[in-house]
Amino acid sequence: MSTSASDVSVPLLDLKAQYVAIQEEIRPAVDAVLESQRFIMGPEVIGLEEEAAAYSNLPYGVGVSSGTDALLISLMAVDAGPGDEIITTPYTFFATAGVIHRVGAKPVFVDIEEETYNIDPRKIEAAVTDKTKAIIPVHLYGQCADMDPILEIARKHNLCVIEDAAQAIGSEYKGRRAGSMGQLGCFSFFPSKNLGGFGDGGMVVTGDEELCKKLKRLRMHGSEPKYYHSIVGGNFRLDALQAAVLRIKLKHLDDWTQARQRNAEHYRQLFAESGLTGDQVHLPVIRQNRHIFNQFVIRVSRRDELMAYLKERRVGCEIYYPVPMHLQECFAHLGYRKGDFPVSEQSAQSTLAIPVYPELTGEQKEYVVQQIAQFYRS
Numbered sequence: 086m087s088t089s090a091s092d093v094s095v096p097l098l099d100l101k102a103q104y105v106a107i108q109e110e111i112r113p114a115v116d117a118v119l120e121s122q123r124f125i126m127g128p129e130v131i132g133l134e135e136e137a138a139a140y141s142n143l144p145y146g147v148g149v150s151s152g153t154d155a156l157l158i159s160l161m162a163v164d165a166g167p168g169d170e171i172i173t174t175p176y177t178f179f180a181t182a183g184v185i186h187r188v189g190a191k192p193v194f195v196d197i198e199e200e201t202y203n204i205d206p207r208k209i210e211a212a213v214t215d216k217t218k219a220i221i222p223v224h225l226y227g228q229c230a231d232m233d234p235i236l237e238i239a240r241k242h243n244l245c246v247i248e249d250a251a252q253a254i255g256s257e258y259k260g261r262r263a264g265s266m267g268q269l270g271c272f273s274f275f276p277s278k279n280l281g282g283f284g285d286g287g288m289v290v291t292g293d294e295e296l297c298k299k300l301k302r303l304r305m306h307g308s309e310p311k312y313y314h315s316i317v318g319g320n321f322r323l324d325a326l327q328a329a330v331l332r333i334k335l336k337h338l339d340d341w342t343q344a345r346q347r348n349a350e351h352y353r354q355l356f357a358e359s360g361l362t363g364d365q366v367h368l369p370v371i372r373q374n375r376h377i378f379n380q381f382v383i384r385v386s387r388r389d390e391l392m393a394y395l396k397e398r399r400v401g402c403e404i405y406y407p408v409p410m411h412l413q414e415c416f417a418h419l420g421y422r423k424g425d426f427p428v429s430e431q432s433a434q435s436t437l438a439i440p441v442y443p444e445l446t447g448e449q450k451e452y453v454v455q456q457i458a459q460f461y462r463s
């Protein structure tokens with residue numbers, strides 16, 4: 086039986102396809118937690134912490150309630166607060182900038198590189214002042230930021246580096262894993278991330294034993310011993326149920342990453358054969374040695390029209406992200422203006438993520454590229 090093109094539909098992400106492939110493994114792991122009735126901390130959380138740390142080539146992991154909370158608790162652990170400036174990229178998910186504001190510090194934005202969409206290290210030093218406390222590079226879409234020059238600037242000015250690796254677990258920079266290069270690395274287990282739970286979750290990894298102890302304390306309202314508080318933390322715990330699910334999924338992560346990388350390669354071949362020009366569709370540039378393709382983001386002309394066209398033809402696509410942080414209404418008080426970060430602003434208007442999830446079939450990829458080619462011919 087042949088399927089006509091009109092039968093094909095391609096969601097941006099298909100978590101059901103992943104679930105059916107692993108449900109035989111997941112169900113018993115969830116059942117075991119239900120049997121134990123041990124939902125807070127316990128062996129599943131400790132097990133995942135050890136495994137996620139080892140996956141990042143680091144000694145310590147601290148499971149937390151979300152990727153956002155991983156970033157927040159990291160800033161709390163380095164005592165970032167009022168009077169401090171934190172340098173980051175305006176082209177990211179809101180959480181990166183939101184947590185800086187929430188600890189009372191001031192976000193200071195630096196524009197991105199056009200090719201990788203990551204913070205441009207050549208522009209960081211001009212933003213450093215005597216108030217600068219930390220740099221938060223974001224490894225956007227699954228490719229590491231250019232870390233060597235960032236780490237060098239941090240060393241020179243005695244700044245902390247907190248990696249926002251929410252989209253980049255397992256990604257590498259010169260053989261080093263995302264999250265392992267700064268003082269602290271933050272992961273998100275939001276369902277749409279490459280390692281996604283059945284709800285919210287996150288992890289901070291570190292090579293610093295003292296910071297690990299502080300994170301663990303902050304995660305439990307700052308108490309040590311129980312009911313004695315010399316610092317104020319919060320409830321930032323990771324659920325045992327999520328940890329049990331994530332431990333099963335972590336075993337499959339490298340296979341899923343390889344499938345995403347194969348999809349990216351296949352797209353490259355299909356786009357090359359499509360006759361589309363570089364002005365119409367510009368493909369992702371791979372600069373670092375292990376891109377894990379949380380997203381496959383193309384830079385296109387007539388982006389909004391293309392997006393509407395694809396959605397009409399059942400091709401899932403999304404804009405990550407339509408409004409850079411410096412132009413968000415809640416940050417108006419920082420005094421940034423349109424035009425301050427032209428590369429971020431231009432990217433927000435011209436990029437589009439297309440499906441790249443591991444279970445994507447050859448037929449689906451062909452359909453996606455066919456539809457894009459058809460749009461530019463019409």
Ligand SMILES: *Cc1c(COP(=O)(O)O)cnc(C)c1O
Binds near residue numbers: 152154223
């Ligand atoms: C997803 C994401 C976060 C936040 O993670 P949550 O688990 O959703 O709180 C932070 N930064 C980036 C870059 C992200 O993609």
